Amino acid sequence: MYLGFEKRQAEVIVTALVTLTTANMDIVYRDMVTGAHQEIALQQIMAHLDAIRKDMVILEKSEFANLRSENAKMKTELEQIKNRLLEESQKIRADAKLDINLERSRVTDMFTEQEKKLMEVKTEFQKMNADIESEAVDTSKKIDIQVASLKTLLESLKLETIRYLAACVFACLAISLGLYRFWK
Template sequence: MDIVYRDMVTGAHQEIALQQIMAHLDAIRKDMVILEKSEFANLRSENAKMKTELEQIQNRLLFTEQEKKLMEVRTEFQKKNADIESEAVETSKKIDIQVASLKTLLESLKLETVRYLAACIFTCLAIALGFYRFWK
């Protein structure tokens, strides 16, 4: 009986052991919740960091694409600017040639006008001399 009695536990001891086990289980549950929350917080912060890094990479990628487009537009603009400048030089040369041609034409017309005036004056003098001889 002593042996059996030693192995047996009273209801009060059993209740105390049950309460201790329940308290221990509650502490373990609390620790689990805290671990889950901290783990979740860590995952959330890592996720936020990754999102930030991804946005930075996307911004850099967009910036690189914009730089590439800008370089293409700049090259096209420089090409068109060079074309316009060459056309302006050609137009300027044509204008210079036409101005020189007009100056030459003006000079030849001046010379013809001087010849015509000289011929008119000599003709008038010849007529005057003819009348002068005729009246004398």
């Protein structure tokens, strides 16, 4: 930057000044007039230069004002974008928290339901186990009763067999005695 101007602007101004100076010099050389005319021509040139300086100052100020207004617009837009981003991030956070809470609630409900089912199955299993044990005890008692009745029957059959054998032995003895007496 040259004296607050960009390089391109400074080059244009220098070119304009060179062109003006060259043109004025040509006029001065062509006209070669008196000192008064020279003074008038010099004042005209100075007036032109002052006008150019004023135009340059106005141009600089207007560009600065444009840049300032553009900067203000950009700041406003950035602030709006920032606010929208904050709103969106808060919305996403709230949605995520809601989803997490819903999922946690669903898992808790599912866990509670599974625990309930497990307790029902456990109770049913214990009931079935008690029924099986009761049936086993009943079956065991029936077997014991039947074994006892079979033992009793076996004992009574043994007794009857012994009686029958005793009766057979006594009958054989009686027949033998009878035959013995008969032959004797």
